[in-house]
Amino acid sequence: MKIVVCIKQVPDTNEVKLDPVTNTLIRDGVPSIINHDDKSGIEAALVLKERFGGTVTVVCMGPPQADLALREALAMGCDDAYLISAREFGGSDTWATAAIISAALKKIGYDLIITGRQAIDGDTAQVGPQIAETLGIPQVSYAEEIYDIEDGNKVIVKRQYEDRYHIIEVKMPCLLTALTELADPRYMHAGGIIDAYEKEIPVIGYEDLKDDLVLEHIGLKGSPTNVFKSFTKQAKGTGELHKELSPDEAVELIIKKMEDRHII
Amino acid sequence: MDFKLTKTHLLQQEMFRRFAENEVKPLAEEMDETEIFDLELLKKMHRYGLMGIPYSKKYGGVGGDYLGYALAMEEIAKVDGSTSITISVHTSLACSCLNDFGTEEQKETWLRPLIDGSKTGCYGLTEPNAGTDAAGQQTKAVLDGDHYIINGTKIFTTNSGFADTFVMFAMTDKSVGTKGISCFVVDRNTPGLTVGPNIHRMGIRAASNCEVSYENVRIPVSQRIGKEGEGFKIAMKALDGGRIGIAAQATGIAQGALNEAIKYVKERKQFGKRISSFQNTQFKIAEMQTLIDAARMMTWRAAVAKDNKENFGPMAAQAKLFASQIANDVCRDAVQLMGGYGYCREYPVERALRDAKITEIYEGTSEAMKMVIAGSMKIF
C-alpha cells in the first residue's frame, strides 16, 4: 500500500503579530511549521503503515525552504519525500495548485492520498478535493477517524458533518482530507532527524511535469482567482469605559453593541 | 571554525524544545511537589530517542553525538532540572560504561535495551563514606567460583527508584587502592539488591535518588565490565562525559530562569513604568545572558572535543565548574528581578534556584573540578 501525504509549510499564524505603527503583518521571525491538519495526516498515515504495512511518501509544494517541513516529516517516520517547486508554479491559486500537485502525484504513484483539511494561512480547504477531482478519484473530506482497511484496498472512515457522521467505505485509489482530530501527531525521533538529513529529497519542477500541465493555467497569471488587494483589519481604537450606568442601562448598551456587530 | 549548528542539530534542538515545552513543562511543577517522576514521561523520552542520543545505531541508539546530547540536556533543563538529570545519568554514566568498556555480548545484552527505549539505567559509585574520595569504596565484590558476591551500600543513586539496570562499582582488591576497584552491571531484580525510599532533597526533587544496598548479591563474572581493577578508570571516564551533560543542564536551568524573568519584567509595572525600562534591569539581564552564553560555548566546546575524540576531560570540568557557578548566580538574580513573585512556588524560578545548587556538587564537586583542571595544567 502506497500512502502519499500532501503537506504545506505555513507561518505559525498564532505567532503573527501586527505592527502597531504601520498596521502591517510582522512576518520576520515567525516560525514556519507543518500545517496542523497535514501533520495529523502524516500521523494517520504512519499508524496505517504500522498496522497494515506499506510505505508513506510525503510531498510538499512550496519554495525551497519547504525542505525543512519535509525533513520533519521524514524524521517522524515517513519513508521518502518530494519537493514540488518551480518559478512557474508561484502565485498559483487552489485550482492551479491542485493541477500541479496532481501532475506530480501521477508521476509518484499512490494508493491512498491524505491531505489536511485546510491550511492556517490560506484557510480555503479546497486543494484536497480539487486534487481528487483532477485525478478522478473519490474523496472523503472531514475525516475524523480511520477505522480499518479491508481486503487491502477498502478504507473505512468516519466522515464528520456538523450534526452527524457517516461511516464510509471507499475503495482505493482515493483521497482523504484530515481533520486535526484524526490523529495526535508524534514528535520527530532524535535519530529520525539524523536519517532525514541523510536522505535526498528530489525536487519536482516544471520540466518534470510539463506534459501534464497547461502553462497558461498555472502560476499567478493562469490561476482562475487572484488577490485584488489585501489589507489589515482596522486597528482597534481605545475602548469606551462606562462607570456610571445602571444595570438596565448597561444591558441596553450591551444589546445595542451586539446588534451593531451582527451578533444578534 | 563555525559556531553555527548544523541543520541536523538545529532540527534536533527544535524537537527537544517542543518536547520540553509540551511534555515536560506541564508536569514539572507537580512532579516537584510530589517528588515523584512521571513514568509515562520516561516512556515517552525512551520512545523518541532522548535516552540514547550519542550511541551507535548498531546497538539500537540514535547515532547522534555529544553535541546533540548537550542540546537535549539544555532544552529539557530549561523547563525542568529533574527530567534533565534523569536523562543524563542514564545516558552519560550508565550507558557509557557499557559502551566504552563492555564486550560485544555485554553490549547486546545490557546496552541495547538501555538505548533502544526498553530500559532505564543508573550509576552507583557514591557511598555514604566515599564522595569526592571515590577511591574510598567500601562496597566489596568477592569472587566465588564463576560468580561475584557483592556487599555494600550506595547512596544518592539517581534513577534507582525505577531503573532496571544498575551499573555499579565495588572493591575487588582492597590492597591496591584505586587499582582494586571493578565495575559491574546488575539487574534490579537480582536477589539482595534493595532500593531505599526517595531521599528528600532541596532541589531536583522529582528525580529519583535513593540509597541502594547490596546484600550478598550474586552475579556471574560475565557481568563484570572491563578487567578487574579497571573500575576506577571506567568510573572517571564516565564522569568526564557526564560533566558535559551537567554543564548543559546548568546552562539550561539558568536560561530557563532568565527567560521567565525577562517575560516578567516586560509586563510588570512599578512607578508608572515597566521595570524592563529601567537601566539597572537592562544591565543586569545583559550580564546574565552573557554569562549563560559563555557557559553554553564552553559546554559545546567540550562536547565537540569529545565527539572528535580529543582530550576533553579538563574542558568538560571547566564547563561544569563555570556553568554550575553562573547558574546559581543567574537563578538567584532571576528570583530577585521577580521580587516577591519570584519567591512564590507559582512561578518556576524558585525551583530553578533550588535545582541549580546540585550542579555544583554532583558528578564531581566544583572543588573536584578545580583538582582536574589544575592537574591538567601541570603546574605542580
Next chain:
Amino acid sequence: MSRDIYVVAEQRDGEIAKVSFELIGEATKLAADLEQKVVGVLMGDQIKDKAQSLIEAGADSVVYVEDKMLAEYVTEPYAKALTAIIKECDPEILLFGATSIGRDLAPRVASRVHTGLTADCTKLDIDVWKANEEDPGQKLLFMTRPAFGGNIMATILCKHYRPQMATVRPGVMKRIPVDHSRTGEVKEIKVEFKPEDMNVVIREIVKEEHKKVDITEAKCLISGGRGIGSPEFYGTLQEVADIIGGEISSSRANVDAGWIARDRQVGQTGKTVRPELYMACGISGAIQHVAGMEGSEYIIAINKNDTAAIFDVADLGIVGDVRVIMPKLVDALKKYKVANA
C-alpha cells in the same frame, strides 16, 4: 452569456440550512446591483416542494435535481447534479454555505468546471474592475475573506472564468424577511445517474445530539472569572451563550477551584481564542488571561473594580456587578429574540 446569481440551498433530511436563506438574502442585494435574478438550487430526493420556501426567502426562481441517490449527501452524485445545472444554466455567480457539505462540494465542482472558488467570504460586493485605463470595465463579484489565521483580509476576484464561486460561513450574511406572497418558476433539471456515480458506500449514518465543545471554534465566548461568585453562575452565562450562539469559558482561577472543566480555560496556560465577541464577566484581566483573548474581535468587560486591567483591552467596559447585570441581560435577550423572530 453567464447570468444570474445561483445559491446552492443545502438540505439535510429535507430541511434547508439556515445559511442558504442567509445567502439568498445576500444574493438579492447582489442581483439588484447586477440587474439580474436570484435562482435557488435544490438537490435531493423528493425535494421539489421545498422550492417555495426559497422563493419566499427571496429567490426569483428555483432549479432542482431530484433522485434517490441524492437523499443523503455524497460527493460524486451531488457534484454530478450541480455540474449538470451549471452546464445547462450558465450562472454568473454561484454561492454555497461554507459548511462541511459546501466545503466538500464547491471545490470539487469548481475543479470539474475549471473555475475559481473563494472560501469563507465575509463580504460580497458587486463592483467594476478595469484591466487598464482604456478598459471600459466589467462588473465582478468582489469577494473579501480573512487569511493568515484571521490576521489580514484579502479581496479576491475571478475575472475570466464562470461561474464566479464563493462559499460563505453561516451567520455572516443576513436573510431578508419572508414574503409568503412571492411566486416564481420551479424548473427540474434532469440528470441521469448511473450506479457507479455512487462511488462510496455509506455503511452507517449516525446523527449526533451535541458536539464536543471546542472554545477555540466558538463564535462568541461568555467568560467567567472570580467575580461571578459561584460555580452555579455559569448557568446564567450559559443562558446568554445559548441565546447568542456561543460557548462559556473561564479564567484559570475558577478552573483551579474546580468550578468548570479545564478545556474551558482561556489564557496563557489554557487556550488562545479569537471569537467575534468575548464577554469577560468578573475577570480582572491578569496578563496571563489577557494573552489568551486579546485577539478577540470585540471585547466587552464587566467588573466591579474600575481599575481592573481588563478594561485596558476591552472595547466596551462596564463598571458594574456581573451578578446583577447578567441575569438582566438574559431576560433582555429573550425579549429581543421574540421581538425579532
